[in-house]
Amino acid sequence: MLQDQKYRSTLSGTLYSKLGIHVERCYQCGKCSAGCPAASAMDLKPSIILRMLQVENERYDREVLQSYTIWLCLSCHTCSTRCPMEIDIPRVMDVLRSESLRQNLIHPRAKDIVAFHVSFLNTIKRFGRLWEVGMIVEYKIRTRHFFQDVLLAPVLFLKGKLTVVPHKCVSIKQLFTWKKQESSL
């Protein structure tokens, strides 16, 4: 009983109750951190994130949600493929990201990555499919990274890789109930 109570309130509890992911299984071998392609850029290495989740206290949970790491995860599944304890770390990262988003604890340096995701999803929302031009324009407005990649664009156009008019498919707007979350950004 006591344990159930505890589980409900912490991140590791959420992970276990919702997805059956047992972060307690992690024995800190560090194989995930060792193989992670993005580890060098992360502030907390994946195994440290798991350690912090294991502690189950508010401070560490908050630190995890505020970390840069969760946004840097590429979902390349190198870690989970090699994890001796079979922990689905990319999935953990997914959960941490949506939780970070919900609590608005996004790492300042990750704002542009979030902006990218939002632009991406907004484009899909609008057109049903990805329209790179639309997405990149929105991304640039959101991040004010106006000059990034500007040199690439004309070449892309020339090579027929960017289309001026979006492809459209019948609206899938009914899927966009996540709007509430978006508004909190």
Place this chain on the structure above:
Amino acid sequence: MKEFEPKIVAFVCNWCTYAGADLTGTSRIHYAPNVRVVRFPCTGRIDYNLIIKAFERGADGVIVSGCHPNDCHYTSGNFHARRRWIVFRTLLEYIGIDPRRIIFSWVSAAEGAKWADLVNKAVREIRELGPAKEFINMKQWYEFEKALGGFRG
């Protein structure tokens, strides 16, 4: 009116549950007195006919308990028993007898508290179920035959 006090027979194995119940005693954990323990060498030895006999003669509930899986003193008696109970339970249910009257458990030699808990819960649950009405009819026949001096054992 006095509350219904169920009669419960516990069929237990010598090595785990009997020893566990011994530990309950050594730890002086009190529990309901409604239970009578019958000691078997192993859960594998427990004949379903004995359970039937207990019910016919007036038991309201039966506890069957032995070693946890993989802990059997005889390596696999409890696994065999478990298979038997899976079938036996389903058949009783099929024939219309409430399977909740038979409580299966694994209680190890170290689980003195679990034994007390198991007995108390069993008493509480069987009390709620009331006397084993399915067998009342049979009990009468048994009384009748005993009056004629026909029953053995």
Place this chain on the structure above:
Amino acid sequence: MARIGVFVCHCGENIAATVDCEKVAKACAQLPGVAYSIDYKYMCSDPGQNLIREAIKEKNLTGVVVAACSPRMHEPTFRRACAEAGLNPYLCEMANIREHCSWVHPKSEETTLKAIDIVKTIIAKVRKNQPLYPIKVPVTKTALVIGGGIAGIQAALDIANAGHRVILVEKEPSIGGHMAQLSETFPTLDCSQCILTPRMVEVAQHPSITLYTYAEVESLTGFIGNFVARIRKKAKSIDEKLCTGCGECVNACPIKKIPSEFNMGLGTRPAIYIPFPQAVPNKPVIDRSRCTYFRTGKCRFCESKCPTKAIRFDQNDEVINVQVGAVVVATGFTVLESTFFPEYGYGQYKDVVTGLQFERILSASGPTLGEVRRPSDGAIPKKVVFITCAGSRDPAKGIEYCSKICCMYTAKHAMLYKHKVHDGQAYVFYMDIRATGKGYDEFVRRAIEEDHVKYIRGRVSRVYERNGKIVVCGADTLLGAEPVEIEADMVVLATAGVANPGAEELAQALHISYDRHRFFTEAHPKLRPVETNTAGIFLAGACQSPKDIPESVGQASATASKVVALFSRDELTREPIVAVVNRCAPPLYSTCVGCFMCQTACPYSAIEREELRTRDGTLVKTVARVNPGLCQGCGTCVAFCRSKSIDLQGYSNEQMYAEVVELFAE
């Protein structure tokens, strides 16, 4: 009519405080068949026991019920007391009114009534008790030791030195096992072969030890003290009596490039070979699967070179049956398959080797004669990375256990490497250092502090080749899991120790149990660590779980003492709590119809088939028979028998039935 004596114990205040013992005794006196009923302060005390002894004689009792503590406590005491008074001890039973009654209920009328109920049921049981007599079985004082590694050698020598005959069976051409492959041993760094080979020679020369190498145990029947083992002696294609072990044939063999098992594939051997120079027996065998003559029918070079004409191409396997009284299983372990580590590149890169291969590289008798040279190009590696837990503690790969020996041998490897390559650098990736033996942790500390082996706490994610270097990608979890990349010349994997490939078949042949990793299971993890569930079969060494040398040797000596204790008696007596299949008058002979459901149910393979024949020898039917030497008395068979043809002495159908029914008797 039964004449049962009931003896109610107060156990000081332990029972009497909540149960009215006098009332219990009085109530019991009224029950049918009870001839005598009395309560007393301390039944287990000498005067208490005397009370029972005298009552048996005076009242001519045919059964005794002691209402006291748990039978698990004092049943042997009271049964002995009965036996002393001339009553068959199995006519005495205990009613547990202490642990199951007085200690768990408050003082009340109800508690006393429950106590009476408990005694009553046991009285009902005792009414149906039969006198039982201990089972006596003779003992064949020869031990079979399976496996000629260090554990098997030790067990064989200990048993033989105690004056008993030993048959030692080894499946390889030589005894010695893995220990013979090792370079030095931790924590003392003494040379493995130097301490082992004298023992091997002792085995070969011991008058009480019969050694069968290149042989395997095919089956084992019988029971403790009376086993029959079927041993297949594979054809060595050599007349061992004539062979002098000169080695001419080995030199003559044209096939030379067979990977040597002894050198873990790092060296080669011919088709006719002696596995290693110190082999015992030091005589060659022909590997028929590789021999040109056996494959093509032509060659016979070895035969032409043999000065004593000892080559026998026409030799057949020989199967022998031996009678033994006890079996020691010491079949050891093996290291994990190479394909297990795709991310570590084992099998892909020549310079990624296993720990056992590295032992051969370090060994003075190895392919490099003790110089550390890497397999790919023979260069001396300047940077060596050791990876522990390669396979162990890895549930994703199916091995969640710790292989126990790797931490130590890796420290040894790193240390020996540093001793041999002074300017080399050794790195060890580890998760935990498990060095829990005498002098072990000191040994590891020495590797770190004196030999400057770099220990990095973290698991390696990947090993790959880049520009002729082997890149090891790990992380240092003590530095915030910062990724660490080392460009190494050689990588040594401390691969998991796993059960032998044939472990399952052997266990089935011996009727012993094994766990899901195919390690053999001991009878009790704490109190019977070297026994199996089958009486008379014992376990030594790494076939039970990975072990280091001192542990294997200790266990081997333990099995030897068990065997010697067993052999110290001419006859074994066993508790008669065994199952029996009934026999009755013709034409039925037995109510058993031979469905043999009991046979599959029996955990001890104690149920045999018996052909019942009439006096003139015609077969009536085949029925089950319980081998009392094997039966342990669980009674699982009894509950299965549809026709109730099998019964368990001491917990018979009649006894259990009486006990249950008595609960509800008015």
Place this chain on the structure above:
Amino acid sequence: MKQLHERAHELLEQKAVSVIIGYGEGTEGRVRPVFIRTLEAVRLLVWDDRCRVNLAVYLNKPEIRKFGFPIAVVSTPATVRTIVQLIAEHQLSIGDVVVLVRENDTVRALIQKEDLEQYARNNPVIFPPFVIEEIELLKKMSIEERFTYWQEELAKCFKCYACRAACPLCYCEKCITDVNQPQWVCVAPHPVGVFEWHINRAMHLAGRCIECGSCTIACPVGIPIALLTIEATRVVKEEFAFTPGIDCNAPSALSTFRVDDKETFIR
């Protein structure tokens, strides 16, 4: 039929079998079992849609066994399953029985293990519609309703043991009902005795019943007793993935186990 006669003739003539158990013309248009020992008697054999009773039961009878093996049996799929199960239970050996089955309008003689098993596998149990109905009916009932159902049905039983005699897998020489030390099953046909008999029958046939329905056909008062053993077999099949009567070497489902058998009901 002609093919059967030819086959039977051949078997007897070559002395390949001592007796052929088959169906013959009975009274009122029904068929009855016949035991053919002579060439002349072969003409008595009939084989048509009426021939459904499981003749394997006679293989256990000492009166038939005394003729000596091999014995030929005219078989339905259920008979084949029975024989496979009897072989698995060591009551018969391969070669003891020549099993005559109909396959695509030809008569085939099955003797070998593989043939028997293959035939048994290819011809699984098919319940007649009324049995399925009854099973469904019971499935829908509450436990109290089921209790009443069985109380009413079993009240009819007067323990004639026709079910036992008809069951090809009840071959014990001394039945549990005949054991009197202790008296496991009360002799009298009152509710106690009846209940004990039927629960024992069901438990004894759990994982062994090949679902031929002979017991129900034999019951003179029309109790659908096969439902009990069918249920027992269903549990065994569902929980332990074991089907009786298809493997000549299968150990009994109840005398084996798996470490991971389901144990949701155990505390």
Place this chain on the structure above:
Amino acid sequence: MKFGLYPGCSLEASSREYLESLRAIAPKLGLEFEEVKNWNCCGASSAHAIDHLFSVALPATILAQAEQQQLKDLVVPCAACYSRLAIAKIELTENAKVRNELQAKYHLSYTGTTNILTILDVLERVITPEVSKQLPKRFTKNVVCYYGCLLVRPQRITNVQRVEDPQQMEEIVKTIGAHPLPWGMKTECCGASFSITRTELVGKLCGRVLDDAVCRGAEAIIVACPMCHSNLDMRRSVIEHVTGKKYTIPVLFITQVIGFALGLTPAQLGMTRHFVSTESIVSTSV
């Protein structure tokens, strides 16, 4: 052989040569495609980063549509799309909770009848030894096959036999005359979706891949994922900036090299759309 086809967004835009080359080789290999009607984006690589249910809902819509069209085998050439669809399929068939939630929220029903295939699964079936014998040209180059992440991982989804050293692509390119080299980077990550947001990181990761390929003596890198392709091809300047080295090795889609062996022109295969010139490799092959 007829297959359903889900092209996905990239194949219509930034990696259109992939789809073009696939469509070009299809008739020659007896392949027929029926496109999923009115398809939407699968959500890779953003949806799962933000909302799990949504990340299942998007592919579920596609799968439901495919099922309606009775497409038994659905080819998904984009590795990212493949991964999302395959994950969604597993979620939908194994996780009743998600299934019910989607049913309730979005009225999506999917019974799990569609098989989801990678491009390699398809090519493996059609490029038989007979086909290989009749090729007008052979692509006799030393190549390295680059799988990246999502064609092999997670193993639970892809069921790849040797997740650390897959061989599927190697087997295919061997049949058209190429010599696949063993190398160490075939399943390393290219940086994928960080192409826009963390270009530096992508540069570093791709740099390692290119470096190893060049060191091993490869003349071309073969890929089957639009993200891998665009990172390795389009981001060349960033890569060169990060590593300080210059790389001229071209990156080709597997469909392009097959098309080449089938005798199609570089233009037909969309090779002109590449940032890194494919001229050398095309002109020197026979």
